[in-house]
Amino acid sequence: AVVSTQSTGLERMTGVLTEHFAGKWPFWLSPRQVMIVPVMPMFNDYACQIRDKLHNQHIVVDTDLDDGATLNKKVRNAQLAQYNFIFVVGEKEQASGTVNVRTRDNVVHGEFTVEIVTEKLVKLRDSKSNVDNLE
Numbered sequence: 001a002v003v004s005t006q007s008t009g010l011e012r013m014t015g016v017l018t019e020h021f022a023g024k025w026p027f028w029l030s031p032r033q034v035m036i037v038p039v040m041p042m043f044n045d046y047a048c049q050i051r052d053k054l055h056n057q058h059i060v061v062d063t064d065l066d067d068g069a070t071l072n073k074k075v076r077n078a079q080l081a082q083y084n085f086i087f088v089v090g091e092k093e094q095a096s097g098t099v100n101v102r103t104r105d106n107v108v109h110g111e112f113t114v115e116i117v118t119e120k121l122v123k124l125r126d127s128k129s130n131v132d133n134l135e
Contacts, residue, residue: 024104026130027084027121033060034121035078036099039090041067046094050087050114057122079104084132085121101134109134 017029027033034054038047047063054061062083064074071088078086087099099117101109112120112134120134 023082025082025084026128027132028125028128030082030084031060032062032081032083033125034062034085034087035081035083036061036063036087036089037071037074037078038063038065039071039088041065043089043091043094047089050089050099053114054118054121057118059118059121059125075102079106085134087117103132 025031036047036050038044044063044065047065051061051063064078066074069077075086075088082104084104086102086104088102089099093099093111096111096113098111098113100111101117103109117134124132124134
């Protein structure tokens with residue numbers, strides 16, 4: 001039997017966009033916008049607090065709470081999964097209410113308060129820019 005499949009316009013467009021962006025979706029369109037990586041299990045709660053704040057702003061955010069993986073492994077996994085931004089949190093960040101921000105291309109943006117980075121992400125999402133720039 002011959003099976004014929006017909007693509008809808010939406011499926012074709014999704015295919016064209018996927019090819020065009022090579023899987024590196026711009027932030028506003030990305031199904032994986034932010035991954036929060038705690039440096040140790042004792043910072044999982046802080047990571048979850050940040051996740052909840054970002055989620056409340058309709059940002060797609062996940063946390064890597066795998067206690068068996070090293071920090072480098074967690075960051076690498078997030079990069080391979082094409083998360084636009086990776087937030088690393090540890091003792092210093094928890095004490096100061098900040099996150100350390102890097103991109104999937106390993107560009108380190110540095111430390112931002114949770115409030116400031118949330119504002120920047122909302123602004124970036126709403127601008128519908130194809131460039132993931134937190135400026």
